[in-house]
Amino acid sequence: MKFEDTTLDPTNGYVLNGFTHEEIGDDHLYTGIKTPMKPDAFEITDEEKKERIASLFGEIMDVMGLDLTDDSLKGTPKRVAKMYIDEIFSGLDPKNKPKIALFDNKYQYKQMLVEKNISFYSNCEHHFVPIIGKAHVAYISSGKVIGLSKLNRIVQYYAKRPQVQERLTNQIALDLKEILNTEDIAVIIDAKHLCVSSRGIKDDTSATVTSYYGGVFNTPAKIAELQNYLKD
Numbered sequence: 001m002k003f004e005d006t007t008l009d010p011t012n013g014y015v016l017n018g019f020t021h022e023e024i025g026d027d028h029l030y031t032g033i034k035t036p037m038k039p040d041a042f043e044i045t046d047e048e049k050k051e052r053i054a055s056l057f058g059e060i061m062d063v064m065g066l067d068l069t070d071d072s073l074k075g076t077p078k079r080v081a082k083m084y085i086d087e088i089f090s091g092l093d094p095k096n097k098p099k100i101a102l103f104d105n106k107y108q109y110k111q112m113l114v115e116k117n118i119s120f121y122s123n124c125e126h127h128f129v130p131i132i133g134k135a136h137v138a139y140i141s142s143g144k145v146i147g148l149s150k151l152n153r154i155v156q157y158y159a160k161r162p163q164v165q166e167r168l169t170n171q172i173a174l175d176l177k178e179i180l181n182t183e184d185i186a187v188i189i190d191a192k193h194l195c196v197s198s199r200g201i202k203d204d205t206s207a208t209v210t211s212y213y214g215g216v217f218n219t220p221a222k223i224a225e226l227q228n229y230l231k232d
Contacts, residue, residue, distance in 0.1 A: 033170050035092065035161055042093065046085050053081035088123060091160030098153035100179055102144040112186075112222070114138040114229045115151045124195045125162035133165075133191025133207075136230055139176060140184035140216060151176075165191055165210050173212035183215030186226055 044052075058077035061068060068074050090096045115137045122131040135155045139146075158171045173187040188211045197204040216222050 033167060033174070035163075035167070035171075037092070046093075050078070050081040050085050053084055054078045057081065087160070088121070089161055091157045092162075096160075097157055098150060100146065100150050100154075102146055102179070105141045105143055105145050109141065109145075112138050112140050112184075112217075112226065112229075113145070114226065115148055116230055118152050118155045120155050120159040122159040122161070122163045122168060122191075124193055125164060127195040127199065128162065129194040129198065131159075131163060131165065131191050131193050133189055135159075135172065136186075136188040136190075136226075137172065137176070138186040138217065138226055138229075139180055139182060142180065142182035142184070144180060146176075146180060154179075165189055165193075165208055169210040169212050173214060177214060184217060185212065185214045186217040186222075187212040188226075188230070 054077040057080045058068060061073065061076065066073055068077075116134075118135040118137065120133060120135055122133075123129065124131055137151050137155065154175060155172055158168055158175070169187050169189050173185050176187075177183060177185045188209065190207055190209045192207050196202075196206060213223060217226065
């Protein structure tokens with residue numbers, strides 16, 4: 001679900017299309033294909049961000065009543081800050097986008113190429129808990145091909161940020177469409193959301209599947225062919 005009309009209510013906070021966040025609850029929503037970022041997001045260095053996050057996370061731990069002088073806990077704020085900036089949210093920073101080299105399709109391979117079961121770990125932007133899943137990526141060359149490992153790296157880059165699965169699917173597909181200069185792109189993501197399995201409804205068996213079919217992939221025949229390739 002996408003909400004365009006966002007206003008700020010002094011009592012209820014942000015109101016989306018007339019609904020407060022409390023009324024929306026755990027509904028799956030997103031506000032656009034681009035990850036919401038502040039204009040000045042990169043005006044301070046990574047080291048400064050780590051220092052501020054460590055300080056603020058230490059405050060959170062203190063408010064919860066944890067003893068930050070304990071040997072096991074006193075290093076946690078810095079560990080969390082390093083993890084956020086250098087690892088699980090590193091995809092927020094454009095400087096970490098993988099460098100992509102294309103090659104001529106000298107083999108004249110004109111059928112779909114499928115890279116399936118790309119494992120990824122992301123985080124739900126609503127609760128900051130993990131999204132764990134697999135991505136399947138397919139394309140048909142328009143004259144250029146991409147190294148197989150770069151498909152994995154593109155998935156990881158967009159996964160390593162606070163995400164919504166629908167947005168993640170579209171971000172991967174649209175980036176590949178631009179890189180490969182073709183509409184013939186397909187992306188399917190099958191993931192488990194810990195915001196569903198570990199809290200809220202606490203359903204540990206459900207999974208979420210999202211897809212993008214572009215160009216020739218957006219036909220029943222190609223969808224069926226792709227689905228056949230994805231069978232274990």
